[in-house]
Amino acid sequence: MANRDSASKNGSGSFVTSGAASSGKGLTFVDLHGILMLISWLGMTTVAIYSARYMRDSWPHTTVMGLKIWFHIHRTLNFFAVILMVASIVFIVWNKGTWTGPWFGMSKIGAPEWHSLAGAFAVLLAFSQPFGALIRCGIDDPKRPIFNWIHRIIGLIAFLLAQIAIYLAISTFKTHFALADFAFCFLIVFYVALVIFIVGSEILRFIELREREKISAIEMQTRTRGSTPSDAYYYHTRKNFSSKLVSARRTMFFVAACTFAGSAFLLVLLILVH
Secondary structure, three states, X not given: OOOHHHHHOEOOOEOOOOOOOOXXXXXXXXXXXXXXXXXXXXHHHHHHHHHHHHOOOOOOOOXXXXXXXXHHHHHHHHHHHHHHXXXXXXXXXXXXXXXXXXXXXXXXXXXXHHHHHXXXXXXXXXXXXXXXXXXXXXXXXXXXXXXXXXXXXXXXXXXXXXXXXXXXXXXXXXXXXXXXXXXXXXXXXXXXXXXXXHHHHHHHHHHHHHHXXXXXXXXXHHHHHOOOHHHHHHHHHHHHHHHHHXXXXXXXXXXXXXXXXXXXXXXXXXXXXX
């Protein structure tokens, strides 16, 4: 511990290998902080949230260890994302040695300070989510909807704060990115794509719910007055259309997941080669 500066970093916190020792170049703790945050918040948490919102009924009859696939995606990605977030915080605290956000008596508070504040609250809220899940009530408990809404609101606030922190980081700490202007523009494109995926998924979800209502109505009529050939044809037509919607939802999830993960990878690459 006493020799951490001389043993593991060079000057401003750069990791140096034998090949880079003479030039002093290498990844810094700040770089590692940014890399882990990008992976966790753009590449993992986005997919986890998307899965919980839009994929609950995608594999209704398939379970793994008694749990649906969407839940495994949601829980696993969030679990490892929180681990990366905590490691990222350790790296930045190790490097800075002190709190770098807004504090009492500060004469000027700028983007770097707001970045620290937004990021700290985002990680704190994300870190609290697994512990909240441990004490959640049963699925049939009357209070379960309350827990669900609290869980969603905390997760949404954490995600939005993280996006603010990432936006401020890429727009402010440009020396940590190769092609900094491109990185910033790419982040904006990512946010636009995210909105498009959300809007598209909400529309698809709305249409799918309407189709389920129609199918349920046909099934009710069939049970009460018997089926006619026209009813049967209409029913199977609606069922086929509903199946196509499910396939479209799965395809959109795959494309969205690849987009989110690919975007995180590209931004990480811009840090690695800067």
